[in-house]
Amino acid sequence: MNLLRLAAFSIFLSLTSPCFSQLTSCIDKAVTTSLENVQYGVLDANAKWTNGSILTVRFLGGSSHIHQKIKEYARVWESFANIKFNFISYGNADIRIGFDPSGYWSYAGTHSKNIEQNKQTMNYEGFSESTPEIVLKRTILHEFGHALGLLHEHKSPISRIQWNKPKVYAHYMQLQGWSQQKVDEQVLNRYSVEMSNKEYDPSSIMHYPIDGSLTMDGYSVSWNTELSAGDKKLIGEMYPFYNTPPITSPGVTSSSAAASCQLNNVAITHNLLRNGKYGIGINGNYQIQNAQGKKCKFVAFFYNANGTPLKDFNQQYYSNNGNVVVGEEVTANYASTLFNTQLFIPYEELHLATGNHNLKVIISVFDDQVREIAQAGAAYFTYRNGPVISPIINIQSFDNFNIKVMPKFTIQNARLNQLSLVAHFYFENGTPVTYYDAYGRIQNLAISYNFIPGFDNTTYNYGYYSDLLLNVSYNFFPVLYRSTSYKYYTTIVKDGFQIGTSGWTSFILNR
Ligand SMILES: [Zn+2]
Known part of the structure; x- marks a missing residue:
């Protein structure tokens, strides 16, 4: 058996590719099929308004009924954040609210400063007298959360939501006409460094509802309609009230x-x-x-x-x-x-x-x-000291020619790092499986593949499709009797060091 052949047997499928969009949009209302745009990667401290600010808000259209509702629910945040909203009729405003058909969305925090004054920084499509109160409430609370600099809780890197990717793609294709790439950007990809890093809070107003059919384990989140305890705590830390003498x-x-x-x-x-x-x-x-x-x-x-x-x-x-x-x-x-x-x-x-x-x-x-x-006010951030890898679980399947080894894991802080996936094979009794290399030397069987994570937080093999796969030919495994038992483990290697290792996984080959 020669080296070339060994290489040829290490075949791999599509790897996650990097995608860094500056403007991330996402669905807000599954019911009204709206689109929401949120500036990516915020709650870096630079998206936060100066603590104690009075933010001016101006409407670009809309009925007085809706104006009253927006004022009412926006001001809920004032009880928990050292920020005031001053609704004005004329002049430059920090937040401009439009009602055009572009959906429900808001820029996050001070990113609205980069928008021209004649354009809205927040939008409510089709709000009217007949919009149910509960929809007004949860939507306005949510969008003003963005306006204060909060991001989407369901994209938290801490969440570990196990999306069923094909179903999520199909769902948003049907509902929004979104491409897979767009769904990746707006639903599946997790936020990275310098974002809100409080604990994952599924009851946050900033979390979208998740239908149980869209996750591998049936995990679901219902509509949140109130500020959660976590929302109040976080916004209060970002914009703390403190005792200080009046400013002269x-x-x-x-x-x-x-x-x-x-x-x-x-x-x-x-x-x-x-x-x-x-x-x-x-x-x-x-x-x-x-x-x-x-x-x-x-x-x-x-x-x-x-x-x-x-x-x-x-x-x-x-x-x-x-x-x-x-x-x-x-x-x-x-x-x-x-x-x-x-x-x-x-x-x-x-x-x-x-x-x-x-x-x-x-x-x-x-x-x-x-x-x-x-x-x-507090600015949360993540400091990542070297790659961090979750436990590795080997998923395997078999076709006519190969055993397919799919390690399931999440790796953080290794974006664009050169990594190797290596599978080491043994007989059930612990003796290494061996082969002869191109020079006729006996070698222990280890199949490897180099890969490069595309994200700060990259998840492999959690969906239906394989993100990272080793195809290992049965030719490597002598079947000694009627059947032979083997076992293997996989490891992730960076710069020659193992940064994560699975437990043993067994399989049996029959003659
Ligand atoms: Zn949102």
Whole structure:
């Protein structure tokens, strides 16, 4: 048996291909067959409005009845977020609401700033007097969630929804006329880094209903019509209410007045390279008042998503109590002083083990009495330290010539990495199956195939079709008696290291 033949027996089917669309649209209402557009990859901190903002909202058409409903349900968010909506009739607005036939959709957060003023940033197709109250409610709550920067919960990388891909494709083809690629973009692909990384919340208003027939295990989610506890918690962390003295008008100062701060803008940049190290950049623009000659602090605190602070180990970026922080002390030279502070912390200073870490960073400004006088609100992000692979389960099938080995697994943080799938074959008693290579040497039978994950979070062989398949000829396996038992395991290899290994899988060949 020669090497060429061995290679020829490693045959593989379609691999997931990368697809990165900037504008992702998705279905909102299965009933009304609408289309929804959401900017991809948001809830990076840069889609979040400045905490404490008053967002202006203007209608581009629509009846007064619908206007009232939109105001009513939009304002539900105001109870949980330090954001106000100011509905205006004229002039430039942060959010413009249209009613054209393009479906139900909204841009996420500050991405609406990139849209021309004469175009809507949110749309409600066909809302009318006869639209049921429950549909108005859940749709308006959902779209305003987007407008505050929230994304689709069903695309959470934490969800592990096992979509039945052929059924999902067929479903959306029938309902929306969508191509497979479009369904991938809008339903199946999961969000990646720098998005909301609270726990997966199937009761979120940002989750679509899922019919049980569209998942492998019958998993289903019904229509959500209220803000969930998770929604309230997340939005409250993004836009926290905090106790701060009232902001003094510029020019009006008093020596007895408490210091105050207007935090105008915070931008968080991931994967920034500084002095040969990758890390997080934090840029803050803020105005401190009534603190002339006093030292104030601009500080970023790092936590696990569940709220426990990251611990420091080397006194490089740390607080008095041993947590990971990065900050800068500034002195207010004037009664009202404008600052622009840039911070940087290398990822290695977060002191995290290999794997996926759901984290949040909270940025605050403190006065000289260490009172918090402004807070930007939590920004969630995922830090992935090396590839992370789920348990590997081997699915196998048999045709006239081959055993087909289909490992089922999910791999994260390996997008565009060169990986190998390798299957190692043994007799049931543990003796390796062998063959003679091109040089006549005896070799243990290991069939491999190189592949490259296309996504930050790539799932193989969870659908009906094979994403990753090894065809292994029966010619490799001598059937010694009437029947012979074999076993194998599969492993995923990166740079010569096994990053994931399955358990044993057995099969029997009959003569
Ligand atoms: Zn949506």
